Amino acid sequence: MDPGAARAAVGIGRGEGGYVRRYLSVLALVAVLGLVAAACGGDDEGGTGATGATATGATGELQPGGTVELGMLGDVSASFDPQKEYYSVTWSWYRCCLLRTLLSYTGVTTAEGGTELQPDIASALPEISSDGLTYTFTLKSGINYGDPFGDVQVTSGDIVRALEREADPDASVGGYNFYYNVIDGFADFGEGKADSIAGLETPDDSTLVVTLTEPAGYLPYLFAMAATAPIPPLNDQPLGVAEGHTRDYGRFLVASGPYQFAGAENLDFSVPADDQKPVAGYEPGKSIQLVRNPNYDPATDGLRPAYPEGFNITIGGDNNDLYNKVQAGELDGVVDGIVPPPVLRTYSTDPTLQPRLHINPSDAVRYISFNMAIPPFDDVHVRKALNLALDKEGMRTFRGGESVGEIAGHIMVNALENNLLADYDPYATPNSAGDLTAAQEEMAQSAYDSDGDGVCDAPECSDILAVTDEADPYPDQAALIQQNYEPLGLTFDVKSFERTTMYSKCNEPEAHVAICLAPAWGKDFPDGYTFADPLFGSAAIFPSCCNYGLVGASPDLLSKAGYDITEVPSVDDQIKAANQQTGDARYQGWADLDTTLMEQVVPWVPYLFDNNVDVYSERIVNYSFDQFSGLAAWDQLAIAPEAQ
Amino acid sequence: MARAHVEDAPSDSGPDAPIDPEATSVEVSQQVVGRSPWELFWRRFRRDKFAIGGAFIVILIFAIALLAPVIAGFTHGPNEVHLDRLDSFGIPTGPQSGFPFGVDTAGRDLMVRVAYGARTSLFIAFFATGLASLIGVTLGMLAGFYRGKVDTLISRTIDVVLSLPVLLLSLGLVSACGLSPNGCLGGIIKPGLLLVSYVIALFTWPYLARIVRGQVLSLREKEFIESARSLGSTNRRIMFREVLPNVAAPIIVYTTLIIPNNILFEAALSFLGIGVPQETPSWGRQLADAGPVFTYAWWMMLFPGLFLFFTTLAFNLVGDGLRDALDPRTGG
Numbered sequence: 024m025d026p027g028a029a030r031a032a033v034g035i036g037r038g039e040g041g042y043v044r045r046y047l048s049v050l051a052l053v054a055v056l057g058l059v060a061a062a063c064g065g066d067d068e069g070g071t072g073a074t075g076a077t078a079t080g081a082t083g084e085l086q087p088g089g090t091v092e093l094g095m096l097g098d099v100s101a102s103f104d105p106q107k108e109y110y111s112v113t114w115s116w117y118r119c120c121l122l123r124t125l126l127s128y129t130g131v132t133t134a135e136g137g138t139e140l141q142p143d144i145a146s147a148l149p150e151i152s153s154d155g156l157t158y159t160f161t162l163k164s165g166i167n168y169g170d171p172f173g174d175v176q177v178t179s180g181d182i183v184r185a186l187e188r189e190a191d192p193d194a195s196v197g198g199y200n201f202y203y204n205v206i207d208g209f210a211d212f213g214e215g216k217a218d219s220i221a222g223l224e225t226p227d228d229s230t231l232v233v234t235l236t237e238p239a240g241y242l243p244y245l246f247a248m249a250a251t252a253p254i255p256p257l258n259d260q261p262l263g264v265a266e267g268h269t270r271d272y273g274r275f276l277v278a279s280g281p282y283q284f285a286g287a288e289n290l291d292f293s294v295p296a297d298d299q300k301p302v303a304g305y306e307p308g309k310s311i312q313l314v315r316n317p318n319y320d321p322a323t324d325g326l327r328p329a330y331p332e333g334f335n336i337t338i339g340g341d342n343n344d345l346y347n348k349v350q351a352g353e354l355d356g357v358v359d360g361i362v363p364p365p366v367l368r369t370y371s372t373d374p375t376l377q378p379r380l381h382i383n384p385s386d387a388v389r390y391i392s393f394n395m396a397i398p399p400f401d402d403v404h405v406r407k408a409l410n411l412a413l414d415k416e417g418m419r420t421f422r423g424g425e426s427v428g429e430i431a432g433h434i435m436v437n438a439l440e441n442n443l444l445a446d447y448d449p450y451a452t453p454n455s456a457g458d459l460t461a462a463q464e465e466m467a468q469s470a471y472d473s474d475g476d477g478v479c480d481a482p483e484c485s486d487i488l489a490v491t492d493e494a495d496p497y498p499d500q501a502a503l504i505q506q507n508y509e510p511l512g513l514t515f516d517v518k519s520f521e522r523t524t525m526y527s528k529c530n531e532p533e534a535h536v537a538i539c540l541a542p543a544w545g546k547d548f549p550d551g552y553t554f555a556d557p558l559f560g561s562a563a564i565f566p567s568c569c570n571y572g573l574v575g576a577s578p579d580l581l582s583k584a585g586y587d588i589t590e591v592p593s594v595d596d597q598i599k600a601a602n603q604q605t606g607d608a609r610y611q612g613w614a615d616l617d618t619t620l621m622e623q624v625v626p627w628v629p630y631l632f633d634n635n636v637d638v639y640s641e642r643i644v645n646y647s648f649d650q651f652s653g654l655a656a657w658d659q660l661a662i663a664p665e666a667q
Numbered sequence: 668m669a670r671a672h673v674e675d676a677p678s679d680s681g682p683d684a685p686i687d688p689e690a691t692s693v694e695v696s697q698q699v700v701g702r703s704p705w706e707l708f709w710r711r712f713r714r715d716k717f718a719i720g721g722a723f724i725v726i727l728i729f730a731i732a733l734l735a736p737v738i739a740g741f742t743h744g745p746n747e748v749h750l751d752r753l754d755s756f757g758i759p760t761g762p763q764s765g766f767p768f769g770v771d772t773a774g775r776d777l778m779v780r781v782a783y784g785a786r787t788s789l790f791i792a793f794f795a796t797g798l799a800s801l802i803g804v805t806l807g808m809l810a811g812f813y814r815g816k817v818d819t820l821i822s823r824t825i826d827v828v829l830s831l832p833v834l835l836l837s838l839g840l841v842s843a844c845g846l847s848p849n850g851c852l853g854g855i856i857k858p859g860l861l862l863v864s865y866v867i868a869l870f871t872w873p874y875l876a877r878i879v880r881g882q883v884l885s886l887r888e889k890e891f892i893e894s895a896r897s898l899g900s901t902n903r904r905i906m907f908r909e910v911l912p913n914v915a916a917p918i919i920v921y922t923t924l925i926i927p928n929n930i931l932f933e934a935a936l937s938f939l940g941i942g943v944p945q946e947t948p949s950w951g952r953q954l955a956d957a958g959p960v961f962t963y964a965w966w967m968m969l970f971p972g973l974f975l976f977f978t979t980l981a982f983n984l985v986g987d988g989l990r991d992a993l994d995p996r997t998g999g
Contacts, residue, residue: 342959343959343962364756364757364758364963365756365758365962365963367756368754368756368758371756414750417748417750420750420753420755420757421753421757421772421773422757423756423757424754424755424756424757425755426756493940493945495772495959496757496772498773498945499748499772499773499774501945502746502748502773502775503748503750503773505746506746506747506748517945517946518944519945
């Protein structure tokens with residue numbers, strides 16, 4: 024508060040010398056501005072010239088050793104609880120390092136086979152019965168847990184234990200247990216109607232037989248997810264070491280991979296669960312420390328080179344600061360950061376730095392979604408017109424330019440369709456910059472354009488409720504979107520929210536959000552089902568997630584949520600049909616669904632197939648991209664021998 | 668116009684009066700020119716260079732705010748995205764021909780947005796402050812004049828409002844009412860510039876109320892009030908015709924001094940993301956947007972920052988000058 028007014032508030036002000044006060048306010052303002060400037064990243068540009076004598080991208084043998092130092096902006100989403108974590112960052116750490124599953128991936132790109140399932144705990148891919156209802160897995164022997172269960176071997180019963188925990192709605196809250204409803208008896212067990220899962224049988228310790236309620240071509244992928252990683256037994260407790268840890272098993276996680284949390288040997292499971300102390304190597308919100316699992320036998324693996332001795336991850340900090348540290352060589356990389364544009368520019372244009380820049384498709388799509396129950400978006404011509412009018416290249420520029428992704432002409436990422444639609448872009452425009460004329464021609468066919476001049480003149484086109492993300496660069500993108508759509512007669516009332524709030528508003532039919540400007544969607548596992556069902560299946564509408572367009576919504580649901588529109592096109596049948604296929608026919612099924620969606624349903628304007636872009640320090644001489652999680656294969660980061 | 672009182676007699680009219688040394692004593696007294704209080708005020712104010720300077724800047728900012736659409740008409744609209752002014756990595760370019768202040772991360776003309784930001788700041792300055800003034804003066808007068816229970820009630824209300832955690836409450840109010848598409852209380856409190864103004868007014872009226880109350884408490888004991896009452900004036904008449912004119916000067920001064928605080932308050936709220944809506948240009952939000960890109964887009968912080976600084980400074984200087992000129996006993 025102004026010092027003079029404060030004094031005056033006490034009584035009739037008799038201030039000290041007015042000139043002194045004036046200078047005080049000048050100084051105060053200067054100080055404030057200075058603080059603002061200093062607080063807002065006055066760091067020096069990180070030195071890009073740390074050209075040591077070490078060879079970058081060195082050929083020759085990669086040597087194990089050294090500890091990788093990483094920064095991480097945000098913590099994992101559920102404290103490493105494998106039945107709850109629905110976050111690709113955590114999944115990347117499970118796959119590479121902490122947990123093995125019946126099947127897994129090799130931590131390489133799609134082209135190198137990174138999306139093909141490989142046996143991990145299983146000794147081979149499962150045998151499938153001819154009716155597609157029974158899958159039989161045979162387990163390897165000699166796979167030991169991490170400390171403090173180093174002398175315990177993984178058995179098929181341990182996998183069942185993980186699935187029983189997955190069926191418990193409390194233990195798997197926030198996770199993806201809906202995928203496993205296809206296992207016979209899974210839902211019943213979760214509701215307490217049975218005391219075991221009927222569709223899971225363990226004739227012996229190295230055999231697991233899974234019986235389904237209906238054929239599901241994606242089932243093997245489900246056994247490559249961390250929720251099915253084995254949980255060691257403890258006494259005769261049904262949930263083994265996880266007993267009593269419904270909320271916080273992640274802090275007592277027993278590893279099965281090449282690494283474990285530091286201090287795992289001090290975990291004491293002999294005392295009651297509430298008295299146990301969590302593992303030292305994970306301090307929520309602060310740090311993660313992984314060390315080698317001394318009981319891990321590489322001969323039983325083949326998917327994980329596991330070069331580093333360990334990982335030190337510091338949680339928190341500012342994105343710009345962390346990348347400055349990477350440039351200065353104080354950090355090896357940032358787990359979940361976004362490379363700031365000037366850093367990207369530096370690494371892209373400097374030939375000595377380019378080897379440290381890694382760009383790979385992350386199998387995620389960015390899009391604008393329509394609520395097809397709110398006018399004018401109930402009219403397919405309007406939706407098509409908006410597909411034609413968007414400057415997708417401009418949207419990409421705001422994210423950092425060409426490196427950050429490929430312009431998306433359709434909905435599902437190409438890898439999930441085996442590239443069948445790689446050149447398919449039904450609303451292509453010159454340079455992907457949007458084509459106003461074509462858009463107006465489409466709009467002219469709409470009922471909301473009564474005079475057919477290509478500009479909407481109905482009141483429904485004014486002040487349309489739009490929701491976007493408040494973080495960069497979404498507000499800038501919102502400005503471009505409005506600029507692109509205004510010549511079509513559409514104006515928007517744009518509200519920005521924090522990301523999770525934004526998603527919930529887009530997902531809530533009763534919020535009557537007409538258009539969602541900032542969503543993105545990545546695959547859960549390398550199959551088109553993880554795009555089709557959660558995004559366009561009618562069962563994925565609130566209270567489930569994430570069908571924001573209300574595709575396939577029933578008249579009942581629509582009227583309960585207060586809509587006048589009584590029906591929205593559905594693709595449920597097509598999803599089901601595609602899901603029952605396997606092999607090439609399955610890819611074709613997803614491609615056909617994509618085509619139907621783009622040409623007939625038009626629930627979205629997809630604009631970008633995302634890339635993962637990252638930079639690493641000079642001493643990292645090997646890098647591999649794990650296509651499954653869309654992040655680095657951390658165990659394949661090899662440190663230059665002289666820097667270990 | 669206020670009746671002249673002994674205490675408020677202009678003190679410098681005597682020495683300044685030109686004296687004709689050859690005039691008789693009678694003529695001398697006739698040549699002493701009495702100046703009205705406003706003339707005296709203006710002379711004192713005029714002599715204060717800082718205050719005049721501040722006033723010029725205020726007028727200039729006003730002009731910029733008024734002319735913002737004209738400026739936009741000659742250059743670019745405030746929301747026009749110019750992708751060609753971003754490089755291929757999306758990095759904005761700085762001051763250049765056609766864009767004297769450069770562009771922001773969305774490729775919009777920063778000069779035009781800064782000009783529109785002046786509108787936001789001045790609207791807040793006058794509307795929010797005016798509202799605070801209205802409430803504060805009214806309640807302060809009532810409290811000081813009636814005393815007793817009325818005073819107790821109002822004074823305790825002042826205490827409570829002054830104790831409220833300002834930022835936390837603003838956050839809560841703007842979040843609750845600002846983010847839901849329909850606002851609060853069935854749409855009465857809608858998100859936007861008005862909501863922010865109400866919030867700012869809510870937290871600043873107590874300062875004025877206290878000042879006015881203090882003034883009124885001392886004034887009501889004066890003889891002219893007694894004589895007005897003995898002549899049969901009602902309370903309301905006394906308040907409006909006797910008391911109010913005599914507190915006008917402090918009201919003007921402290922209202923002017925609260926303006927820069929309110930401008931900074933709105934800037935702070937917008938900086939924190941709970942101020943005016945995204946599309947409304949605001950210097951505070953422009954500063955917030957400039958933070959993460961400061962190292963490679965310094966112009967985004969420099970220009971809004973300078974404008975905010977000089978506007979706030981100017982109002983402070985004018986307010987100080989007003990106070991010194993209206994009541995020289997409190998000046999330096």
